[in-house]
Structure formats: C-alpha cells, structure tokens
Amino acid sequence: KRNFDTNDKNWINKWKGGVVPYQYDSSFPDVHKADFQCAINEYHTKTCIRFVPRTGQSTFLTVGYNKDVCGVAYGTRVDIGDSCAGGACPVLIHELGHILGYAHEQDRPDRDQYIGGPGLGPPLSTFETFCIMYDYLSIEHYEGECKYYGGPWVPKLSGVTKCGGGKSLSVLDVNKFNTCYDCKGCLGYRWMGIKCFDPSKHVKVEGGYDLDGTKFYVCRGWHHGDIIPGKGVFPSSGSPYCYVGHFNQEFTLFDFEVLTNSNGANLQWAVTPNVPAGALGGGRVTDRTTYYIGRCFIKYNDKWSLAIGKIYANDSRNLRIPFGGREVDCVTEIGYLSCN
Incomplete structure (x- = not known):
C-alpha cells in the first residue's frame, strides 16, 4: 500500500518510531550513494524520520539499482537507475516518500475537486489527508502530466502555474510526514x-x-x-x-x-x-x-x-x-x- 492509511493495522509502510534501517544491495553503485544520502538528508532536516544503516533488523529498506528505470519503490525496496533527467536525488526523495507510506498526491479521495483530465487513475478512498489541503507542488505529485508541461491534466483552481515537487519536499509534504509520524x-x-x-x-x-x-x-x-x-x-x-x-x-x-x-x-x-x-x-x-x-x-x-x-x-x-x-x-x- 502506498497511502497514509493509519486505520489499517496491517499497514507496513509506516515505520515504527519513524526509524528506517537500510542497506545497499550488492548491485548498488558507489556513484549513487551520494544521491541516496542527499535524499535522506532532506527528511532528516525537515522531519523526525531517520534512515539508519541496518544493524541486524528483520525489517529494513533495501537500496538497489536498476539501469532500466529512473526510480521505483515497492514494498521495502527502492531502486534508482541512470535515466533521471532531473537528477537522482529528487527522484529518491519522491520514491522514499512511497516507502514511508505516501501515495501520489493526485490519488487523494478529494482529487476530482482539484485536477482533471485523461489518464488519472481512480482516487484512493483510504488515502489519509490529515485534513491538510491539496498540494499541487507535492514531491509526490506528477509533474509532466500537467498542462504546463504539455500534459493532459488540468488544475481546477485558479492561479496554479506548476505541478510537481521540484527538487525537495514541499511545505505541505513536511507537515504531512510530521503528522503521520507523530513528530514532537x-x-x-x-x-x-x-x-x-x-x-x-x-x-x-x-x-x-x-x-x-x-x-x-x-x-x-x-x-x-x-x-x-x-x-x-x-x-x-x-x-x-x-x-x-x-x-x-x-x-x-x-x-x-x-x-x-x-x-x-x-x-x-x-x-x-x-x-x-x-x-x-x-x-x-x-x-x-x-x-x-x-x-x-x-x-x-x-x-x-x-x-x-x-x-x-x-x-x-x-x-x-x-x-x-x-x-x-x-x-x-x-x-x-x-x-x-
């Protein structure tokens, strides 16, 4: 599951205490380790979530490499490739958001009030919004599909000039992660x-x-x-x-x-x-x-x-x-x- 569904007792994407043990897969090249450290530092400086090297934990994040992708997250594994036009660090920030339990912003249950167009998947009824407003600039919002970049999706609120999160967590992303992980x-x-x-x-x-x-x-x-x-x-x-x-x-x-x-x-x-x-x-x-x-x-x-x-x-x-x-x-x- 990739959504903040805090009512699901089987939800494994919320890491206990906000601590994520990780280890590099043997396939992971040294050249991308700086990108991974860049990505986790974004969470370390703005949230209480901590990525720590694995020391024997049974549940942990595997950081791997797949040359055929830009970035992908599934279960407790994240892969980075070499086809990232915007740089590997922002892609890893996005993918680590999924590992932490964050779905794509355009999949919120209230999505249809804010954006429309062909190619949108069904909204997720279990997506927990924490009563925080829709965020066109979330790191988890697709970018290229919006009309400002030649895509078919059209924002429904006035004044929107961009979609997608750029190179960092948005202000609202930070608020959602800190709420989900009960930061103090x-x-x-x-x-x-x-x-x-x-x-x-x-x-x-x-x-x-x-x-x-x-x-x-x-x-x-x-x-x-x-x-x-x-x-x-x-x-x-x-x-x-x-x-x-x-x-x-x-x-x-x-x-x-x-x-x-x-x-x-x-x-x-x-x-x-x-x-x-x-x-x-x-x-x-x-x-x-x-x-x-x-x-x-x-x-x-x-x-x-x-x-x-x-x-x-x-x-x-x-x-x-x-x-x-x-x-x-x-x-x-x-x-x-x-x-x-």
Whole structure:
C-alpha cells in the first residue's frame, strides 16, 4: 500500500518510531550513494524520520539499482537507475516518500475537486489527508502530466502555474510526514483544516489582536495559487474565518487551516534581524518559494493592532499584513514565528 492509511493495522509502510534501517544491495553503485544520502538528508532536516544503516533488523529498506528505470519503490525496496533527467536525488526523495507510506498526491479521495483530465487513475478512498489541503507542488505529485508541461491534466483552481515537487519536499509534504509520524518537539505543531478542527482536542496558536481587542490566531489559506499565512478569527457565534493578503488586497477565507500546538512545541515570536533558524514555513508561492509567518504592530486612529502576515523567503525583511481591506507593509519590528 502506498497511502497514509493509519486505520489499517496491517499497514507496513509506516515505520515504527519513524526509524528506517537500510542497506545497499550488492548491485548498488558507489556513484549513487551520494544521491541516496542527499535524499535522506532532506527528511532528516525537515522531519523526525531517520534512515539508519541496518544493524541486524528483520525489517529494513533495501537500496538497489536498476539501469532500466529512473526510480521505483515497492514494498521495502527502492531502486534508482541512470535515466533521471532531473537528477537522482529528487527522484529518491519522491520514491522514499512511497516507502514511508505516501501515495501520489493526485490519488487523494478529494482529487476530482482539484485536477482533471485523461489518464488519472481512480482516487484512493483510504488515502489519509490529515485534513491538510491539496498540494499541487507535492514531491509526490506528477509533474509532466500537467498542462504546463504539455500534459493532459488540468488544475481546477485558479492561479496554479506548476505541478510537481521540484527538487525537495514541499511545505505541505513536511507537515504531512510530521503528522503521520507523530513528530514532537519543534516538529510537534499541526496544521488542521477548519472542518476537522475540534476545540476540545486542538490548541490553536494565538498570534495577536485587532484594534478592538479581538484575538487573532495563526491561519493559512489558498488564494490564487498561493498558500498564504494570515490572521484567523474565531467569533463566539458564527463561522471562523481567516484574513490573508494577496496583491495589495485583503481577502476573507472561510475554508482554511488553523495552526495548532496540542503537543506543546516551544513556539515563540522571535524579533531578529533576519529569519531565524527555527522559523516555521507557513505556506508558499506558486513558484515553490516559502512564506514564513510574521507579525508586527500596526497603528490606526490611535489604536494598535498586533497583526499576522506573510514573509517571502527571498525578501525576509518584508512582512505583508492583511489590514482594513488592503495588504500593507509592516513598518515596525517583525516577529518571526519560530521554535527554539
């Protein structure tokens, strides 16, 4: 099985404790060992999953070679070949995702809401999404089949300009792996779709307040291809909503995700000159660039608001805040949501 089916007691693709013992097959050439180490380092730096050399374990990953393929994963074996146009490391990141239990993103049960076209297989009813939104840029999403690369598949949401994961795990990939493997510590925070949010079980992350004192909580939502961090409001009556900024405008979203911290990760707002090492990736642009989560004070009519917004990774001192129907630049000190 290649899906996060956590209800299946026979599911072998979830490795106990997130530890994957591995050994190289005798056929595996030394030239590709650096590619494999590159791939597992992607998981080591962004998740709690650990690939370790086998020391006698009965269940382990075999890393093999097949000259006739680019990459393939099945059961507890992954093979790499020599026909990878985009490089072997990204292919191995993709294939190791399958070994860890991740299906192709376009096989999600809600797939038909997001992409269509000939050649799509049937959606998997047992695919566990963890209430995290569809990810066109997942490392597990096919790339060449999308219309942007000459393929027949057509994304149904506006603003999508790419498919596929590029050369690394996407922000949402990281969130899904850390949720599936119940990562703790600084990886213990969870994004939760608002339809799955249960205030009796999930502790939402407070981030600021409005001019009238209304509390803001960290949220993110989809708008025109971007996944944008913003400020969530949970009124005592009525539906919660999330304000996000995009192209100088403020938008109100009712279908969004809220950041939760039921595991007690040591989250804090770090006021530093640049993005701190433990900054949380809260979203991304259509070109795969990460949005970090920031906040700052903003004054209007002699009142202050502490508002949450997005920080573009390539311009780390530019915090953009949704405020009063517009998207505005922060002119006071920036606090980056991070974990120490």
